[in-house]
Amino acid sequence: MERVEQTPEVVNYVDRVYQTVKERNPNELEFHQAVKEVFDSLVPVLVKNPTYMKQAILERIVEPERTISFRVPWVDDQGNVKVNRGFRVQFNSAIGPYKGGLRFHPSVNASIIKFLGFEQIFKNSLTGQPIGGGKGGADFDPKGKSDLEIMRFTQSFMSELSKYIDADVDVPAGDIGVGAREIGYMFGQYKKMRGGFQAGVLTGKSIDSGGSLARKEATGYGTVYFVEEMLKDKGMSFNGSTVTVSGSGNVSIYAMEKAIEFGAKVVACSDSGGYIYDETGIDLSTVKRLKEVENKRISEYVMEHPNAHYFEDCSGIWSVPCDVALPCATQNELDETAAKILVANGVFAVGEGANMPSTHGAVEIFLNSNVLFAPGKAANAGGVSVSALEMAQNSARIAWTFAEVDVKLQEIMKNIYRNSMKAAEDYDAPGNLVVGANIAGFIKVADTMIMQGVI
Numbered sequence: 352m353e354r355v356e357q358t359p360e361v362v363n364y365v366d367r368v369y370q371t372v373k374e375r376n377p378n379e380l381e382f383h384q385a386v387k388e389v390f391d392s393l394v395p396v397l398v399k400n401p402t403y404m405k406q407a408i409l410e411r412i413v414e415p416e417r418t419i420s421f422r423v424p425w426v427d428d429q430g431n432v433k434v435n436r437g438f439r440v441q442f443n444s445a446i447g448p449y450k451g452g453l454r455f456h457p458s459v460n461a462s463i464i465k466f467l468g469f470e471q472i473f474k475n476s477l478t479g480q481p482i483g484g485g486k487g488g489a490d491f492d493p494k495g496k497s498d499l500e501i502m503r504f505t506q507s508f509m510s511e512l513s514k515y516i517d518a519d520v521d522v523p524a525g526d527i528g529v530g531a532r533e534i535g536y537m538f539g540q541y542k543k544m545r546g547g548f549q550a551g552v553l554t555g556k557s558i559d560s561g562g563s564l565a566r567k568e569a570t571g572y573g574t575v576y577f578v579e580e581m582l583k584d585k586g587m588s589f590n591g592s593t594v595t596v597s598g599s600g601n602v603s604i605y606a607m608e609k610a611i612e613f614g615a616k617v618v619a620c621s622d623s624g625g626y627i628y629d630e631t632g633i634d635l636s637t638v639k640r641l642k643e644v645e646n647k648r649i650s651e652y653v654m655e656h657p658n659a660h661y662f663e664d665c666s667g668i669w670s671v672p673c674d675v676a677l678p679c680a681t682q683n684e685l686d687e688t689a690a691k692i693l694v695a696n697g698v699f700a701v702g703e704g705a706n707m708p709s710t711h712g713a714v715e716i717f718l719n720s721n722v723l724f725a726p727g728k729a730a731n732a733g734g735v736s737v738s739a740l741e742m743a744q745n746s747a748r749i750a751w752t753f754a755e756v757d758v759k760l761q762e763i764m765k766n767i768y769r770n771s772m773k774a775a776e777d778y779d780a781p782g783n784l785v786v787g788a789n790i791a792g793f794i795k796v797a798d799t800m801i802m803q804g805v806i
């Protein structure tokens with residue numbers, strides 16, 4: 352390991368670019384937060400490679416290649432015309448077609464989509480797959496909508512989006528509020544609009560439409576594979592540990608499933624209404640039925656498991672004593688106060704299944720308290736990795752078995768862990784996976800941008 356001095360010239364340069372990002376994108380707080388988190392890691396990289404400054408890589412990488420914002424009109428079941436706002440941010444295509452999910456949630460705005468798209472550039476680079484960074488969505492709330500309303504909305508959304516995506520250009524997938532049903536309707540509408548069966552234009556499809564086995568499980572499983580690797584390095588394991596997992600959606604359910612398979616006891620999970628605590632270990636089959644089949648609230652769990660407890664206020668989940676905490680719900684769900692409680696209760700590892708679930712202050716607390724910390728950019732990259740494997744299967748017109756995909760996923764997660772650890776070591780921050788993931792993800796994209804010229 353070589354000591355890299357943080358020269359004032361580089362520190363001032365990075366700060367100047369960051370201030371410009373804030374001025375040019377006012378009120379986009381989540382986007383500022385995501386940029387700052389990456390920039391904080393990059394000073395030693397720029398000291399060692401001043402070419403990145405000469406080539407204005409930071410200035411270029413924070414500016415999306417293209418931002419699309421569009422009207423999504425639709426008709427509800429009562430015949431009322433509704434209008435939502437749709438987005439697609441095509442952030443960076445240096446190493447492959449734009450790739451990133453679509454989020455349907457009332458909180459969606461330009462800042463949320465840009466923070467997610469920016470993170471996606473580095474995450475996708477870390478996977479080792481040929482995919483660039485993008486993200487999209489709409490401020491549409493799927494909660495309480497009928498199946499027909501969901502179909503009408505997604506069809507209207509895709510009627511416009513279809514003009515900008517293609518298997519070699521931009522390949523969206525799911526995210527919060529967008530699961531197999533929504534992807535199915537969007538794929539159908541794309542097919543109709545473009546007049547051809549282009550399987551590789553969306554990922555997360557049903558198996559019969561060209562989807563990949565293990566895609567549904569990939570993000571949650573991948574997070575647990577990554578954390579297990581991190582634990583193994585310290586002679587520990589999920590086996591015998593107590594785990595809390597926030598959320599009870601796609602990422603959360605499959606993180607719980609794999610953690611339980613690895614011998615952990617998962618004692619708490621949540622939704623946006625509150626959290627459940629089951630001292631004997633959560634019965635995942637009940638959670639799956641409530642959430643995946645019946646579309647119910649997590650509070651209903653205690654009706655079937657009277658020894659379990661339900662608490663309103665989802666953020667209270669972090670007061671449950673645990674060895675490993677896996678935030679798998681949403682951005683900024685784990686703040687400094689929650690981090691202090693987790694540390695006081697003896698947590699020894701935190702793995703982010705969600706995107707940016709821990710605030711900047713919370714991350715600092717974990718790192719300063721020697722808690723093993725796996726940032727989302729690296730730990731939740733399993734989903735997009737298997738999406739890239741889905742694209743590969745679509746191109747080759749083949750279908751791998753569940754086991755074949757799962758083995759590839761495990762290998763990818765191990766590589767991301769090793770590469771992030773190595774980058775942290777190379778840049779004088781041994782063991783710091785936040786720094787390591789940012790640097791490993793950045794260098795490949797930056798070098799490719801330079802090779803492709805100023806475009």
Ligand code: NDP
Pocket residue numbers: 525526527528529570597598599600601602603621622623624665666679680681682684704705706731732734735
């Ligand atoms: P889902 O919509 O399937 O699930 C989200 C879950 O989080 C729901 O249970 C939701 O509850 C809950 N939730 C929302 N806000 C809160 C909150 N403040 N506190 C507690 N629970 C909350 O989404 P995903 O599982 O797909 O995504 C979860 C996270 O993982 C997001 O950050 C996403 O960007 C990230 N991610 C997802 C990937 C994927 O493949 N799906 C890939 C990589 C990252 P409710 O139902 O009440 O809203």
